[in-house]
Amino acid sequence: MVSPLHIGVLAFPFGTHAAPLLTLVQRLAASAPWIQFSFFNTSASNDKIFNAHVSGSYDNIKVYNVWDGTSEGFFGSHFEAVGLFLKASPGNFEKVIGEAEEETGLEICCFISDAFLWFACDLADRKGVPWVAFWTAASCSLSAHVYTQEIVKAGGLSSTETAEEETTVSFVPGLEMVRFSDLPPEIFLDKNPSPFALTINIMVQKLPQSTAVVLNSFEEIDPVITNDLKSKFQHFLNIGPSILSSPTPTSPDDKTGCLSWLEKQSRPKSVIYISFGSVVTPPENELVALAEALETCKFPFLWSLKDHAKKSLPEGFLNRTIAFGKIVPWAPQLQVLGHKSVGLFVTHCGWNSILESICGSVPMICRPFFGDQKLNGRMVEDSWKIGVRIKGGVFTKNETIEVLNNMMSGEEGKKVRENIYQLKEKAVNAVDFEGSSTKNFKKLLEIIGGPKCDKKLV
CATH class of the missing domain: 3.40.50.2000 (Glycogen Phosphorylase B;)
Structure with a gap:
């Protein structure tokens, strides 16, 4: 014994x-x-x-x-x-x-x-x-x-x-x-x-x-x-990554309906998923800039945003984007990033989020806030080449419109997508x-x- x-x-x-x-x-x-x-x-x-x-x-x-x-x-x-x-x-x-x-x-x-x-x-x-x-x-x-x-x-x-x-x-x-x-x-x-x-x-x-x-x-x-x-x-x-070596149980999605909403999207890799983690909410001017960019580009989006932050969004934004956007207070992120409809992740660049993005083969737009997030963002863009950072480190309307378009439908997005597919293969082989x-x-x-x-x- x-x-x-x-x-x-x-x-x-x-x-x-x-x-x-x-x-x-x-x-x-x-x-x-x-x-x-x-x-x-x-x-x-x-x-x-x-x-x-x-x-x-x-x-x-x-x-x-x-x-x-x-x-x-x-x-x-x-x-x-x-x-x-x-x-x-x-x-x-x-x-x-x-x-x-x-x-x-x-x-x-x-x-x-x-x-x-x-x-x-x-x-x-x-x-x-x-x-x-x-x-x-x-x-x-x-x-x-x-x-x-x-x-x-x-x-x-x-x-x-x-x-x-x-x-x-x-x-x-x-x-x-x-x-x-x-x-x-x-x-x-x-x-x-x-x-x-x-x-x-x-x-x-x-x-x-x-x-x-x-x-x-x-x-x-x-x-x-x-x-x-x-x-x-x-x-x-x-x-x-533990996501691949010891998969965690799926999270219930009864309250927010994120996954059922994603299932209704007609094209693969068409949805932008946005989340900045559990600790930080971007300042009001950046929330407004990001919202205006999303409304202008009209890409389908799923945004995990705490209820108290919704008041910072432009007046009427929720009604004007209801046909192609969904805002929830919480999302089952791992399952969202693994869904075939998701094609881009706007993130604070925490390490767990990066791993989940790699395992879902979803390129990133990085807006870091504190700790190791700026360093992670630099590695994502310049070393691993699986995403890009927001120019100047903060969301502005015009810059955000440009980067969303580049990543969703431009040549830069195609190259980044190829890189993250290859990095995921390395992760799969490691486990x-x-x-x-x-x-x-x-x-x-x-x-x-x-x-x-x-x-x-x-």
């Missing part, structure tokens, strides 16, 4: 961080049913992701709630909530970890955490167990953070702020097309001394001590970056039986549970 093992999983409960980590844990739990997983996360995040992302029962995953650092009735901003959570950590996790060990009667023998939660390194070190860090973004952004010292030093050599922003990061392998202005602001701690920026900078120092760094990506999207980062860490394991991501997942199983896990891979 295999001895039971107990693995502690520490989630970062903001944005789209916790759901990909849960997907990873579900895949591990199915492949190694004798391992007990304790999933530590805030109650609000647990409620959200377990309602939306769990299919079937996992007897070897136990969910625990940790304090989010806020007091009752807290109504602060997203960024204030992040700061309070980080201030409460790691004490909030340590308390519940002790409860989980007592309840299961098993000492934790490995920690898997969101890479942001660098203190998992210290928890693992005290116990003398492995620490596996899960980086939920792309390898390009991880590389940018790994090279923080070199980037800051090089930036200091620029004579003016403008020159610094337009200088390329040519000294970082694989980021030769990236400019300083594209980089996540958290790299420049002296200009951005937030709790989150401090957390990321400490993470950069801790990651080389990890047993493995795991990504929901595939090596072939960035071979140069992949090879460079393999030299930085004990194990650097791309195990995705095949002998693909790079499959081999990396087997290595991860060995790390967390020994050689027996490899034999029981499902």
Whole structure:
């Protein structure tokens, strides 16, 4: 009989961080049913992701709630909530970890955490167990953070702020097309001394001590970056895209009717899908510019837009576009991007959205807002060539009309579509039986549970 093992999983409960980590844990739990997983996360995040992302029962995953650092009735901003959570950590996790060990009667023998939660390194070190860090973004952004010292030093050599922003990061392998202005602001701690920026900078120092760094990506999207980062860490394991390696259950579409609306579209690849993620809504002037461009072009569109933002749209816009447009407060994005009618994705350029776009073979128009989104947008346009960025970084009516027409019916759109088809093929090959991501997942199983896990891979 295999001895039971107990693995502690520490989630970062903001944005789209916790759901990909849960997907990873579900895949591990199915492949190694004798391992007990304790999933530590805030109650609000647990409620959200377990309602939306769990299919079937996992007897070897136990969910625990940790304090989010806020007091009752807290109504602060997203960024204030992040700061309070980080201030409460790691004490909030340590308390519940002790409860989980007592309840299961098993000492934790490995920690898997969101890479942001660098203190998992210290928890693992005290116990003398492995620490596996899960980086939920792309390898390009991880590389940018790994090279923080070199980037800051090089930036200091620029004579003016403008020159610094337009200088390329040519000294970082694989980021030769990236400019300083594209980089996540958290790299420049002296200009951005937030709790989150401090957390990321400490993470950069801790990651080389990890047993493995795991990504929901595939090596072939960035071979140069992949090879460079393999030299930085004990194990650097791309195990995705999870959409292809471990498909999630379909989301119900009863309330919004997005999929039934898409089914009624007469031509394939004719619909523009628009979504900017769960955190940010574009400012009013940009919403107006985008709406006016959509109305002018008259391409069919499906727009995921929160109800409170609808008041910013031009007067009468909803009635004038009802024949070819649909606006919903939420859309089952993965299924939308996989639908034959969708031909273009207007996105904030978060990593999960990019992966879903690649797997659906849908080109992108990128309007980034914060974090790694500008860097992702640069890679989408100049390195991977699977989309374009909005000129000037903001929506204006005329520029948006031009880019919509180019991408939907111009030569540029055809070339980009060919590129994203080819990149999807690489992703599909990566998760095949002998693909790079499959081999990396087997290595991860060995790390967390020994050689027996490899034999029981499902």
